[in-house]
Amino acid sequence: MFAGVCCLTRLWGLRVFFQFFLLSVLSVLTGCGGGSGGAVTPSAGAPQDQTIAPQEADGGAITQNYYTVTREDVLFVQEDENGQMYLGTPPPRLKQLQWSRGLVMSSPEHDSSHLSLAVSEIGRVVLTWIESAKQSPVTAVLAAVYAMPDSIPQQPLSREDILTTQLNNGVLPVLVS
Amino acid sequence: MSGDGDSFVAWVERTEARGPTAVHQINLAYLAAENQDWLIAVPLELDSGDVEQVRVLPLGNGAALVAWLASVFEVEIGAFSCSFVLAEDVYGLSAPALWLAENVVLIAVRLNDSVNTLLVGRLDVQGGGVEWGQPLGGAGEKAGIQGAFVQGQQLLVWLETDAYGYRSAYAAVSGQSESYAESVNLQWSAPQRLEVYEGHLSQLRIVANTERAQIFWSNLGNSPHGRLQTVGYQSGSFSAPETLHDTGANTPSASFGLGGRLHVMWRAMHNYCREYHPDDGWRSASRVFCVTPTLGFCYEGGLEQAIQVVGARGVAAWHERLQRRSVAAMALSWQGP
Numbered sequence A: 001m002f003a004g005v006c007c008l009t010r011l012w013g014l015r016v017f018f019q020f021f022l023l024s025v026l027s028v029l030t031g032c033g034g035g036s037g038g039a040v041t042p043s044a045g046a047p048q049d050q051t052i053a054p055q056e057a058d059g060g061a062i063t064q065n066y067y068t069v070t071r072e073d074v075l076f077v078q079e080d081e082n083g084q085m086y087l088g089t090p091p092p093r094l095k096q097l098q099w100s101r102g103l104v105m106s107s108p109e110h111d112s113s114h115l116s117l118a119v120s121e122i123g124r125v126v127l128t129w130i131e132s133a134k135q136s137p138v139t140a141v142l143a144a145v146y147a148m149p150d151s152i153p154q155q156p157l158s159r160e161d162i163l164t165t166q167l168n169n170g171v172l173p174v175l176v177s
Numbered sequence B: 001m002s003g004d005g006d007s008f009v010a011w012v013e014r015t016e017a018r019g020p021t022a023v024h025q026i027n028l029a030y031l032a033a034e035n036q037d038w039l040i041a042v043p044l045e046l047d048s049g050d051v052e053q054v055r056v057l058p059l060g061n062g063a064a065l066v067a068w069l070a071s072v073f074e075v076e077i078g079a080f081s082c083s084f085v086l087a088e089d090v091y092g093l094s095a096p097a098l099w100l101a102e103n104v105v106l107i108a109v110r111l112n113d114s115v116n117t118l119l120v121g122r123l124d125v126q127g128g129g130v131e132w133g134q135p136l137g138g139a140g141e142k143a144g145i146q147g148a149f150v151q152g153q154q155l156l157v158w159l160e161t162d163a164y165g166y167r168s169a170y171a172a173v174s175g176q177s178e179s180y181a182e183s184v185n186l187q188w189s190a191p192q193r194l195e196v197y198e199g200h201l202s203q204l205r206i207v208a209n210t211e212r213a214q215i216f217w218s219n220l221g222n223s224p225h226g227r228l229q230t231v232g233y234q235s236g237s238f239s240a241p242e243t244l245h246d247t248g249a250n251t252p253s254a255s256f257g258l259g260g261r262l263h264v265m266w267r268a269m270h271n272y273c274r275e276y277h278p279d280d281g282w283r284s285a286s287r288v289f290c291v292t293p294t295l296g297f298c299y300e301g302g303l304e305q306a307i308q309v310v311g312a313r314g315v316a317a318w319h320e321r322l323q324r325r326s327v328a329a330m331a332l333s334w335q336g337p
Helices: A015-026
Strands: A062-069 A074-080 A085-087 A097-099 A111-119 A124-132 A139-147 A163-166 A173-176 B007-015 B023-031 B045-047 B055-060 B063-068 B071-076 B079-085 B097-101 B104-111 B114-123 B130-132 B141-150 B153-161 B167-173 B201-208 B213-219 B227-234 B242-245 B250-256 B262-267 B271-277 B286-288 B305-310 B313-322 B325-335
Touching (some): A097 B271, A097 B286, A111 B007, A111 B305, A111 B313, A124 B007, A139 B007, A139 B023, B007 B063, B023 B063, B055 B097, B141 B201, B153 B201, B167 B227, B201 B250, B213 B262, B242 B262, B262 B313, B271 B313
Parallel strands (some): B097 B141, B114 B141
Antiparallel strands (some): A062 A074, A074 A085, A097 B325, A111 A124, A124 A139, B023 B045, B055 B063, B063 B071, B071 B079, B104 B114, B114 B130, B141 B153, B213 B227, B227 B242, B250 B262, B271 B286, B305 B313
16 A cells, blocks of 8 residues: 655654654655665555565664554554664564554443443453433443454454443443442 | 453442432442343442442452442342441542452551551451451551452552652562461561652552562653553562653553563553563553544543453553543454564
């Protein structure tokens, strides 16, 4: 999906600014051209789910990872110990948990509060919260139950996979635990 | 939630059923591991006073304890069996700490009339009541008490305010060979201060597995932005404090995962997450993405967030500002390539 390579060298004084600038601009650019020093070269028109493995330029170890989100994709920017930055996805050795974009669980028409999350050893997820309307004293205690699949899901988390139940009869709950 | 999947949710409803004074009613919902439908329990108690700091401690086999301020209730499969008062005049702004140690329920509180002293006791779930051990003293006013059982020891952590107004994190550890099942009077180590510099600590959190405990806090220090700092406890000693984030970190939440990895999530400008790997320490921070599909910030929805990891799978939840409303959001993890 990105036609070019970003290879940004040793801009220590402007690094923080440039990182923010890079993350902002990349959401609208298809590539930023150029490239040197063995930096990552994603193929043009790559599908969004294609893994683009970064190479380790100059043998430098990756020291920082930065993420951002565009309307269509997740961008991953890495910086090695020489200050060079790359586009791509984490190399295999990182093996950190990566996170999907959040899914709204509560009603967008109400304010939520008192969040609580628990997961059992068998992968049952229970998320609870309180919803209240600004113009009404009536509030609701809600619990969402989700069973984690045994394998990594291929599809994004969907509200249809989650059973949400109102636990109270809608009279002024003030605290949940 | 218990390890086998029994789930309990407790909440307090304020009613006007008894005249002009608000009445607080504690409710409990129960979801058995093998079921899909919640069992909504009858109200636990009516109390004309304020009810705060509700805590639920699952005991296994469909039982749980519900505790608030000075009262504790035993609950068995949604039917409330008995209630009893643990201690009078408990300091209301610091919740009692409740934790399990080899099937023994432990509780730690601070009393109003003895602000520098902690009481740690063993709960008699069957007979009702609590057996208190020797008070754990110190020089400063205590709050934010939390306890854990790690490597056969009881680990107690708390915040302590000194005469100059600095608030620091302290810890005490019980003897290795002692057991609360045998005696309630444990020999505690001298309280140990966990961070080096004077600070203004808050949001103390502890997470533990059988081998290791990790303690987190937000430290304002002399900065307007809270620093997220952490100390580990393993093999009888505390690690040096490390700063995981130094610009406005709040409300850490942590969970152990696969192979002794530790995952911590916190709120700053975004939802951040870092992993501790036993072989090479803390990895760099990553993001738990907010709902808004832009570079937007998800910190405006509130300061509540949570992370839980089971094996190689994680789930995170938080509040986020969306269309002028605070909404609850959830995300799942996936393993990188």
